[in-house]
Each structure stands twice: as structure tokens, then as C-alpha cells.
Amino acid sequence: MNEQRNMITALVLSALVLLGWALLSDKFFPTANKPATQIVNGKTVPLTPPAVAAANAPAQVQDRNKVLAQTPRVKILTPKLAGSIDLKGAQIDDLTLTTQRDTIAKDSPPVRLFSPQGTKDAYFAGFGWSGQNVALPDANTLWTATGDVLAPGKPVTLTWNNQQGQGFAIKLSVDENYLFTVQQSVTNGAGRPIALRPYSLVSRTGPSKDPSSWQAHVGPIGVMGGIAQYKTNWKDLDEAGAAGQKFQSTGGWLGFSDKYWLAAVIPDPKAQVDAAFASASGQYQAEFSPAAAPVAPNQTATTTSYLFAGGKDATLLDTYDDRYHFDKLDHAIDWGWFRIVEKPIFYLLDWLFRQVGNFGVAILLLTVIVRAIMFPIAQKQFRSANAMKAVQPKMKALQERHKEDKPRLQEEMMKLYREEKINPLAGCLPVLLQIPIFFSLYKVLTLTLEMRHQPFVLWIKDLSAPDPLTPVNLFGFLPFEPTGFLHLSVLAILLGGTMWLQFKFNPQMNMDPTQKQIFALMPWFMMFIMSPFAAGLQIYYIASNLITVGQMQLLNRRSPKTST
Template identity: 60%
Template sequence: MDDKKNIILAVLLTAAILFGWPYIANHFFPAANPPATKIEGGKTQPLPKPGADPAADSPAAIRDRALVLKESPRVQIRTPKLTGSINLKGARIDDIVLPTYSETIAKNSPAVRLYSPSGTKDAFFAGFGWQGEGLKTPDANTVWTADRTELTPTSPVTLRWDNGAGQIFEIRFTVDQNYMITAQQKVSNSGAGAVSVKPYGYVSRMGIPHDPDTWTIHIGPMGVFNGAANYDVNYKDLDKGPSMQSFQSTGGWLGFTDKYWLSALIPDQKAAFAGQFRKGAGTQYQADYSLQSTVLAPGKAVTQTARLFVGAKEVKTLEAYQDAGVPLFDRAIDWGWFYWFEKPIFALLHWLFEHIGNFGVAIICLTFVVRALMFPVAQRQFASMAAMRAVQPKMKALQEKYKDDKPKLQQEMMELYKREKVNPLAGCLPIFIQIPIFFALYKVLQLTIEMRHQPFVLWIKDLSAPDPLHILNLFGLLPFTPPSFLAIGVLALLLGISMWLQFKLNPAQMDPMQQQIFSIMPWMMMFIMAPFAAGLLVYWITNNCLSMLQQWWLYKRHPVLSAAPAK
């Protein structure tokens, strides 16, 4: 009767995990990157990025981007990591492409586009301007005059506009070798009276990015205000209302963060500013800031300097800007609670990659490093397991003797542990240590652009995406793609087999219920882990293989573990 009860409980637990896990995972754990490849006819084929419209010439586009870009005079932007242009109508930075990153892994894939002008699909742009009293300020229709036709790291560009009433406005743009554009805003007053001016900057975007905002990874408006990173504002919050959320700060920054990309305004760090996140018509969103007003007397000029970051969230690049004075800029990557632990894991993994040249091999080497560091803990675990194994007959006798007196049983068990000098929780320590390591690697694979589109071997072309080789469609020979819940790939199967072999090496549990759970656990984990990034499965499979080798060696040192329990 007890055996049947245990089997029923095991089956129900399995069903609850298998069918309930997708709902839990969707809420707490963002899915891996969309598949970068698919297997057709036994061959690996690159997939287009979901929702991508690199040329903006599809029927879904509002207007053709190429035509819009030709409608107004422009200053070209040329740097090693940025290309595009500044629209002289409105002084908007509305055309930015990242030539070092591709939309997909295909050879002919277009480069990633971040900014696109108003009137095109997924319009996204930034600009700087002034509000004022007693004077005419430039607006979105103002056509500026540029002193150069191209902005490069060695050739700044100055835009100039005369309002015809005695005030001259200038924006001097400079750009570095990475992703930072500096805007020096200057107003000169040659009129007869004093005027009041207040500089501002803004980033405006249409639509919500395809990457979902989840419990563990923030996608959307964010900023650093008064020395603290703020991830509390979401697109849904602005949709539901209020349609504007404001912050006051001295120093800091604000903008929009995507999974791999960032567009951030960085005001003068010594000046107090008012920052806002706003919801406009439809799916238009804006992040902006404004400084305090300055009264400008006749014959005087005032200058304010701000910066715009528009580019990839490369860890070392963000850290370099942070060291140069942008507060908490590395928090543009939502490392989360385990920030202190995830960054060292990333640093070690990236260091291994730089010396090896393959991220998959680097993950395997990281696993070796982790197992080596945990080896002393594993030795203590096995010694504790051996001691627990030796006292199991006495534990069983106590359970039989005090089966009707639970308090007395607990008391006697504690006395037994104390007398035999064993700790029943010591064997759990390596598991608890593995949890933050696994979660840190999960976040690194999901968040860091350094892992994006990184190949391993054979059919694994993107370690941050799920395994594309599925068993149910006979490894791509059948013309259909299984749903994610049933997309059991080769890596997931290897994970299940390695866990099964690892559990087989363990001595049989005295509790039938525990033995039933251990027998089905590998196959549950196979289903659960199949949709995760391939890099995570590579880590776990390697860890299981090393665990088996370690168990085999430690069994030789503690033969009581592999022996049949005493009667």
C-alpha cells in the first residue's frame, strides 16, 4: 500500500513540475534568446530576427526609411562603432547603426540599427534643446547650419541657428571611439534685454522592444537618481497611468535599456536636473531631463554640456565610462541581487574566452575551475554521507521504536547525530553553493552582449539560444518545429542521461519515496532545461560528468558509501 502511495505521489509531483514549470519560468525566468538557427534536411540554416525590419521597406513600415533620410539635410556620423547621421531639421540624432553587431548570424545579415527617424517603423531618436522666456527657441522644424558635413572622433561638428531676435544657439557635437556623443549647448544673447533659458535633452521611441521585461531582467525606462539605480518604471506602468513619472536628482542619468542596447542621457553631473519618463500618443515613450533656468543678460553667453550614450551594453565599455565619472553606469545591465557574484563569474568566463577563443570551451573550463574550488567541500560532503550511511540502521531502529511518538523520535535522532558526530545537512552544502553559480551563469548568458551569437561546435551556433537540434522532428529531417515544451534537443537528452548516470552511482535511498523521486528527476530536468540557453546545458552536462568522476574517486576513499547498508 505504501509503495503504491509513493508511486502516485511521485507521478503527481512529476506532472505538477512538468506542467506548472512553464508558467513559473515565464514569470521568473526570461526565455533564452530566440533560436538563431534551425536544422532543415540535416543542415543548419540561420533564422531572421523576430520582428526585425532592417531596411524598413516592408508593408509594416510607416514610410520607407531611405526616403525619409533623404528628405532633410544631414551630417554624417563615422566612428569605429557608430555610423549614421544627424538630422539638421530639429538637430535630431535619429539615424544610428552599430556596424560591429549583426541582427542574425547569417553572413549577409544587416547591422543592428538603434535609431530611426520619425515617420519610419520603430522610430527612435534623441536631441537637445532649450525652453525659454522672452525669446524664440529652436523647435522640431528648425533647420540648423553645420560647419562640417561629417562627425568623427577627430572632427567635431557645430550646429548654429540665429533666431533673428538677438539670440544665437549652438550645439557642438563630439563623439569618441565607442558610443558616447557629447553635446555642448551654448546660447549667446546680443539682444537689448535679458532672457531666460533652460536646456533640456530627450530620447523618444515608438513601440516596445521585442525582448520581454521580466522579474529577473528589466527592459524599459531606467535611470540613476541620487546615487541609486531605478528599475521601477515599466512601459506597462506608463500605459496604465500616470502617464508621466518624475525624478529630481543632482548627477545621474536616464534613458531606455533593452536587453543588449542602451540609449541614455547624461546631464552635467554637477547640476541639479528634473528627469521624466512620459507616455505619448499610441506607443510613443520619452525620457527627458531639464536643468534649472538661467537668466542671460545682454552681451552674455551660457554653456551647458551633456552626453548621449547610444550603443551596446558592453561590460568593459560601461565600466570605463563609470570610471570616467558616469555614476553606476554598469547598472545599465540588470545584474540583480547577485551583482557581487555575477560580475566575477562574467570576468572569469570572459578572461577564459579571450585566451581560448571559444565560449563553449570557456564554459567547460569555468566548470573545471568551479569544481576544483569546491573539491574540499565535496570531500566533506562525501565524508558526511559516509557517516550518515553508517548510522542509517540505528536511525531505522529509532524510527521503528518511536513511530508513534514524533517528538521523542526527533529528540532521539538529535542525540544520535550528536553522539555519532554527523550532520545531516552537510551533504546539501554543495547543492546550495551550486545554486548561485548556476544562476550567475544564467544571468551572464541572458544579459551580456559578449555571449550573444557565440558559437560552440557543430550545430551549436549560438550559446545564448536553445539547442536547435530537436529529437521529435528527427533532427530536422521532418518539416516542423516542436513547441518549446517538447523541443527536446540533443543537449537536453545528454543532460538527462548524465543526471541518470550520476544518480545511479549514488547508493539506493532507504526511503522509497526519495528513491522514486531520484529515479524520475533526470527526465523531469530534461524537459525543464530544454528551452534554456545551450550554454547552461553545456555547463550542467560538464558539471555532471565531473561529479561522476569525483564520485568514483571518492567512493574509493569511502567504500562504505557503495556498500550495502548494514542490517
């Protein structure tokens, strides 16, 4: 009867863990990217995501190509960017990331970041001035360009004269990656001083299609006063409206973040600026402006700012911080609490990838390195577990002798531990050390641009997405696709099997029957819990489990046999 009751208890607890995880994981611990492939009739094919209408999109959405043809433009051409600058309004509103594709399909178009006003998913950057008693350029101003192509080493200057004695210029430069340098100049040819405030802004229509979560912020983002702004979301801006959220800062930056992409305006690191997020009719804006400065007659005032528009390449963001002294631009990636662990793991994994050319192999090598570093701890844990197993008869005798006197039993147990030189908590250390490693690898796999759409071998074409191969639909031969933890993938089954092997070879601790049954069931419901996670994370744990089994076999052969 007791055994039956214990088994029922174990099953109920397992079900609660499984169902509870399914309910909470999407909110607090999102799993992986959307699948990049699916298995159809046993073959791996690219998965084309369904079209999604932009939230709060304009009622009259115009064709992008027609809009681009309506006004004169300067081309943008770099190794990673292609697009154009609209000379009407001096807006960078046409930008694609030429080295990044929407899907893994060979004919997939490049990722589009910016699109002109009036088109689907309008998104652009603009620069100008505010002030009084001066005719200023606006969204309808037609600028003159000094060249027809903006490229690395080929800056372009936009000029306009208000016919009242003031001349305005915007000199744009771009590097080989994603950074634009913007120099705004005003020349006062009138006989009186003027005071103008230059501004830089990023504006987008509708929120990001990427979900924001507790662990991965998507939406309004920036660093103001040295503090990263991760708490502000789209709803906050809707509620604030045109009044917006305002900040004052020296340096810093602000803009909008998708999961992998960022558009942000960055003032001179030494400039004191007023900055704000605002919203109106589904249009979101991030802008900053330094204090107004007087421009004397026949003088020119110039301010420098920057625009980052591209992929959140972790190495590149760090490089920009070092080179230009930006204030924590690397915080555009929401590394979270374990940043101190996550970034070294990322850099090690990225270095391994550059050595071997395959991220899956790099993950396997990372697993070997992690397990090798932890081997002395695992060895100590194994010895402690064996020692605990050896003294179980003495522990049971003490429990029987002092079952009515709990304080005395605790005292005698501690005395036994000291005599036998046993640390009952030694087994917890490897588990505790694995938590930040697990979490760090999860973040690296699901947040870093470097892992996006990286293949491994065979059917695994995207290590940052779940394994698409599952026996639930007979490996794609049945016409449906199981989702969530019902998508029991091949990698998840291998993970459960290797975890079962690990528990089998682990020295048995002094557990009651219920605990033993829960541990016996754990590998199998862990299959369901881990199945929606990134394939790369599952590969790490499969390899880690197999290495652990090998280590246990080695330690078993070296250790004297114990009897109970």
C-alpha cells in the same frame, strides 16, 4: 500495493513540477534568447525572425531612405556606429551598430537603433532649450554644421542665430564606442539678460519588441537620486500620459532599454536636474533639464551632457562609470539580486573567452574552476553521506524503538549525530552554493551582449539560445519545429543522462520509497525543464555533472567501504 501507490505519487508530483514550471517560467524565469538557427534536413541554417509590426506605429510610415534624403545631414562614422545627424531639428535619428548583426546569417544587416520620425520604429535623440521671451530653435530649425562627418577626434558644432541677438550652438563629440558628448551653448548678444533651460531627450515610437520580465527589465529605465528605476514599464507610461512620471536628481540618467541596446541621456554628474518619462499617442519620451540660469548681455552659458546609444557592453558601462563618474550606468543591465556574484562570474568568463577565443570552451573552463573551488565542500558532503549511510542500521533501530515517542526519537537521533560526528545538513551546502552560481550564469548567458550569437562547435551556433537539434522532429527531417519543453534537445538529453549518472554514484541517503522514486525520475523530467534554456547553460551543467561523477569515483576509491 504500497509500491504501486508510491510510484503513482512520484509520477503525479513529477507531472505537477513539469507542468507548473512550464506555466510559470516564462513570467518569472525566462529561459533563453529566441533561436538563431534551426535544423533542416539535418543541417544547421540561420533562422530569420519574422517581421513584427511596431506597436502604435504611425498610420503613414515612410520609407527610411526617402526620409533621410529630404534634409541635409552630417554623417556619423565610428568603429562601432554609422548613421547621421539631421540638421533640421538637430536630431541624432539615424544610427546602426556596425559590429552587431540582426541574425547570424552572413548577409544579415547591422542592428538599427535610431530611425527618423515618420519611419518604421522611429527612435531619436534631440537637444534644445526652453524659456520665455526668446525665439528658440525647434524641430523645424535648420542648423549649420562646421563639418560633414562626426567621428572620434573630429567634433562637429551646429549653430543657429535667432536674429534677435541670441546665438545657439550644439557641439557634438563621439568616442570610439557608443558615447556622445553634447555641449549646448547660448550667447546673449542682446541688451537684456535672458534665462533658458537646456534639455536633452530620447524619443521612440512604440515599445520594445523584446519582452520584459521579472528577471530582465526592458523599457523605461534610469537612475534617479541613486536609485535604479526598474519598476516603470510601457503600460505605466501609457496610463500617465503627457503628465508623465517626474523625478528630481543630482546627476543620474534615463532612457529606454531593449534587451541588449540602450539609448539614454546623461546630465553632468554634478548637475541638479528635473527629469521625466512621458507618453502620448504611442510616442514615449525620456528627458531631463537643469535649472534655468541667467545669461547676462554679451555672455555665453554652456552646459554639458551625454548620450549613450549602443550595446550594453558590461565592461564598457563600468568604464564609463569610472571615467566620467556617471551614476550607476552599469545598472542598465538588470543584474538583479546576485549582482555581487554575477559580475565576477561574467568577468571571469569574459577573460577566459579572450584567452581561448571560444565561449563554449570558456564555459567548460569556468565549470572546471567552479567545481575545483567547491571540491573541498563536495568532499565533506561525500564523507557525511557515507557516514549517514553507515549509521542507517542504528537510525532504523532508534526509529523502531521510539516510534511512539517522537520527542525522544528526535533527542536520540541528535545524540547519535553527535557521537558519530555527522552533520545531516552537510549535503545541503553544495546545493545552496550552486543556486547563485546557476542563476548568475543564467543571467550572464541571457543578458550580456558579449554572449549574443556566440558559437561553440558543430551545430551549436548561438550559446545564448536553445540547442536547435532535437530527435522529436528526427533532427530536422520532419517539417515541424517543437516548441517549449516539447523541444527535447540533444543537449537536454545529455544533461538528463549525466544527472542520472550523478545520482547513481551518489551515496544513497536514508530516503523512503517515494523519495527514491522521485529522485529516480528527476533526471528525466529535468531534461524537459532545461531543454528551452540557453545551450551554454546546458553545457555548463553537463560538464559539471560529469566532473561530479569523476569526483565521486575518486572519493569512492579513497573511502572505506561501508555496509548496511
